[in-house]
Amino acid sequence: MLSPVIVALDFPDQQQALRFAQGIDPALCRLKVGKELFTASGPSVVDALHQLGFSIFLDLKFHDIPNTTAQACLAAARLGVWMVNVHASGGPAMLDAARAALDKCAKPPLLIAVTVLTSMDTANLRAIGIGDSPEAQVLRLARLAHAAGLDGVVASPLEVPSLRQALPAQFQLVTPGVRPSHAARDDQQRISTPADALRQGANHLVIGRPITQAADPQRALEAILAEIRPYLGG
Numbered sequence: 001m002l003s004p005v006i007v008a009l010d011f012p013d014q015q016q017a018l019r020f021a022q023g024i025d026p027a028l029c030r031l032k033v034g035k036e037l038f039t040a041s042g043p044s045v046v047d048a049l050h051q052l053g054f055s056i057f058l059d060l061k062f063h064d065i066p067n068t069t070a071q072a073c074l075a076a077a078r079l080g081v082w083m084v085n086v087h088a089s090g091g092p093a094m095l096d097a098a099r100a101a102l103d104k105c106a107k108p109p110l111l112i113a114v115t116v117l118t119s120m121d122t123a124n125l126r127a128i129g130i131g132d133s134p135e136a137q138v139l140r141l142a143r144l145a146h147a148a149g150l151d152g153v154v155a156s157p158l159e160v161p162s163l164r165q166a167l168p169a170q171f172q173l174v175t176p177g178v179r180p181s182h183a184a185r186d187d188q189q190r191i192s193t194p195a196d197a198l199r200q201g202a203n204h205l206v207i208g209r210p211i212t213q214a215a216d217p218q219r220a221l222e223a224i225l226a227e228i229r230p231y232l233g234g
């Protein structure tokens with residue numbers, strides 16, 4: 001079975017990202033290219049990581065009017081990435097447009113919707129006018145994403161049990177906010193350990209700083225894989 005770990009490559013430039021990637025075995029994880037690295041380096045970093053043998057989650061979290069979002073998803077698909085994402089809070093018309101655009105591709109990437117950022121808690125939600133709990137808001141947005149035919153959602157591991165109960169088994173659950181028990185929480189609010197996230201039914205674990213900032217990243221990755229091995233299927 002493929003590793004469920006997606007390492008978040010949050011580096012300031014291509015050179016540092018590639019230096020890191022060259023020290024990691026592509027059989028052990030996928031990589032996530034986010035806003036910092038893509039803004040600094042552009043599509044060339046995706047090409048270079050593909051050449052090293054990695055599958056790429058392009059985490060640009062598109063959130064715009066339907067046409068702009070759809071065209072951005074198409075541009076991402078042309079890079080040959082494995083997964084792309086949009087914000088579910090862009091609403092049904094935006095989600096439908098993104099889905100329709102990617103359906104025109106011969107080999108579309110997985111299309112995933114971000115629900116509530118894992119850095120947000122109840123107080124943050126209230127500050128932007130949402131009185132519901134993170135769990136209720138995640139579920140509402142995940143249902144929208146599912147209704148629009150998306151392949152899954154990004155949510156914290158804490159919402160995985162209710163998502164698994166409410167949505168079909170093939171709906172992909174991608175969870176950042178994953179922290180080995182010894183690791184710092186950083187700016188994440190809704191967290192759990194890699195083993196707990198998988199045990200609850202997450203498909204993919206997005207993990208950045210606990211691996212990228214480790215003294216020995218390959219060893220940190222291998223330690224996480226050893227912790228989750230009992231919970232891997234097949």
Ligand SMILES: O=c1ccn([C@@H]2O[C@H](COP(=O)(O)O)[C@@H](O)[C@H]2O)c(=O)[nH]1
Pocket residue numbers: 008009010034114116117118119154155176177178186188206207208209210
């Ligand atoms: O809700 C979300 C959506 C995306 N992210 C991204 O995941 C990584 C997490 O990195 P850590 O260093 O493990 O905290 C980061 O690239 C975020 O942009 C998220 O954390 N939460």
